[in-house]
Amino acid sequence: MEPGTPARLRATPSWLLTQTAAYASRLVADGLGALDARGYHYRLLAALDEHGPASQADLGRCCGIDRSDVVAVLNELAAKDLVRRSPDPTDRRRNVVTLTDAGRRELRRMADALDRVQETLLAPLSTTERDELTRLLTTLLDHHAGR
Amino acid sequence: MEPGTPARLRATPSWLLTQTAAYASRLVADGLGALDARGYHYRLLAALDEHGPASQADLGRCCGIDRSDVVAVLNELAAKDLVRRSPDPTDRRRNVVTLTDAGRRELRRMADALDRVQETLLAPLSTTERDELTRLLTTLLDHHAGR
DNA sequence: TCGATTCGTTGGCGCAACCAACGTTGGTTT
DNA sequence: AAACCAACGTTGGTTGCGCCAACGAATCGA
Numbered sequence: 203m204e205p206g207t208p209a210r211l212r213a214t215p216s217w218l219l220t221q222t223a224a225y226a227s228r229l230v231a232d233g234l235g236a237l238d239a240r241g242y243h244y245r246l247l248a249a250l251d252e253h254g255p256a257s258q259a260d261l262g263r264c265c266g267i268d269r270s271d272v273v274a275v276l277n278e279l280a281a282k283d284l285v286r287r288s289p290d291p292t293d294r295r296r297n298v299v300t301l302t303d304a305g306r307r308e309l310r311r312m313a314d315a316l317d318r319v320q321e322t323l324l325a326p327l328s329t330t331e332r333d334e335l336t337r338l339l340t341t342l343l344d345h346h347a348g349r
Numbered sequence: 350m351e352p353g354t355p356a357r358l359r360a361t362p363s364w365l366l367t368q369t370a371a372y373a374s375r376l377v378a379d380g381l382g383a384l385d386a387r388g389y390h391y392r393l394l395a396a397l398d399e400h401g402p403a404s405q406a407d408l409g410r411c412c413g414i415d416r417s418d419v420v421a422v423l424n425e426l427a428a429k430d431l432v433r434r435s436p437d438p439t440d441r442r443r444n445v446v447t448l449t450d451a452g453r454r455e456l457r458r459m460a461d462a463l464d465r466v467q468e469t470l471l472a473p474l475s476t477t478e479r480d481e482l483t484r485l486l487t488t489l490l491d492h493h494a495g496r
Numbered sequence: 497t498c499g500a501t502t503c504g505t506t507g508g509c510g511c512a513a514c515c516a517a518c519g520t521t522g523g524t525t526t
Numbered sequence: 527a528a529a530c531c532a533a534c535g536t537t538g539g540t541t542g543c544g545c546c547a548a549c550g551a552a553t554c555g556a
Contacts, residue, residue: 205411208399210460211392215467215479216373218486220388221413223370224513225493226363231542240542241367248355259503264352266368268545273505295503295552313357320362326492331485332362338474338482339365345473346372371544378511387511406534415514420536442521442534 226323233315237308242267242275244316247284247309250301257296284308373470380462384455389414389422391463394431394456397448404443431455 211217227241234240245265250256253264262272276299279285284305290296301309324332358364374388381387392412397403400411409419423446426432431452437443448456471479 205400205407207411207413208392208395210395210399211412212487213483214463215483215486216377216463216470218483218490219366219370219373220377220512222486222489223366225490226366227542228513230363230367242543245355245358248357252355252357253352257503260352264354265358266354266544268543269503270505270507270546271544293503293553297504316361316363323363323489326488327485331488334481335485336360336362336365338478338485339362339369340359341473341478342369342470343365343372367543374511375544389512404534413513415512416535417515417537417539418513440522440534444535 226319229319229323230316233319234312237311237315239308239312240275242271243279244309244312246272246275246279247301247305247312250285250299251306251309255298255300257290258299259296261299279305282308373466376466376470377463380466381459384458384462386455386459387422389418390426391456391459393419393422393426394448394452394459397432397446398453398456402445402447404437405446406443408446426452429455 230241234244245267246261249261249265256264258272258276259269261267262269265272267275276285276287280287282304283302286300286302287297288300290298324335327335377388381391392414393408396408396412403411405419405423406416408414409416412419414422423432423434427434429451430449433447433449434444435447437445471482474482
């Protein structure tokens with residue numbers, strides 16, 4: 203009565219990608235949602251943890267998040283004291299965004315949640331298959347990196 | 350000044366997936382946008398072409414599109430005479446959706462556009478790598494198929 | 497010095513994926 | 527036959543993510 207997915211879709215890489223990505227996003231949303239966070243929050247906290255304090259524009263660029271979206275997410279993070287926003291003395295256009303201790307703790311919780319998500323997502327794949335998938339996706343991403 | 354993407358992101362499969370999928374979606378949107386269509390339109394037309402006339406509910410189920418979204422997209426397809434909606438004589442709850450000749454022609458155009466998209470998307474991958482990627486993604490999708 | 501560029505911010509858009517509710521119709525149960 | 531529940535099409539939302547346009551303020555470059 204309800205036949206399966208059309209074969210032309212199942213054979214289309216772009217469709218496979220968006221479908222698995224949609225499923226992955228659901229898992230991520232569930233995992234981070236339990237911590238009252240979304241993907242954007244994690245990305246920004248991770249960037250701050252790795253690169254240290256940065257301006258909002260730099261944060262947005264390295265995370266692939268639009269400047270305007272960075273503002274909103276940073277507002278939420280600052281409201282929870284996970285991040286501090288202070289004017290840059292050397293350039294009054296900028297804000298310097300700093301990760302707080304609470305932010306570092308929350309980031310760790312998010313990372314743990316995301317680790318569990320990866321496990322669920324990649325469950326049917328062997329270790330070598332997981333590595334291969336990562337390699338292939340990275341190749342694609344790097345190749346198209348220049349926009 | 351603007352350091353690269355945080356390493357923890359680049360090592361996270363769910364992030365790689367959503368990023369490449371986002372890029373693929375952009376390509377698809379560009380390709381189909383030239384034909385004034387979106388992904389949803391192609392999915393429904395493809396399903397109709399493969400399985401023949403069907404009810405809206407069945408269409409939605411086999412394409413992974415919500416019933417309510419099917420309504421809207423079908424409205425647009427019907428407005429362009431790519432599809433015909435007629436009441437099912439055997440079950441007055443249902444509509445029978447039929448692909449028109451114009452719909453078949455338009456589907457072909459979309460498929461061609463999408464073929465070019467796949468080419469662009471997978472450009473940096475060898476044939477065996479493309480097959481491997483398809484295999485891995487299919488495995489993931491099938492494993493999580495039962496929602 | 498003056499024009500171009502950058503920064504933060506506001507406000508908006510589009511797509512994909514969902515969810516809740518409603519009236520209508522169909523099947524099941526009793 | 528009546529009562530119930532499930533399925534159908536439809537309307538009208540919401541969310542996350544990715545964008546774009548415009549603005550005043552500040553900085554940089556020619």
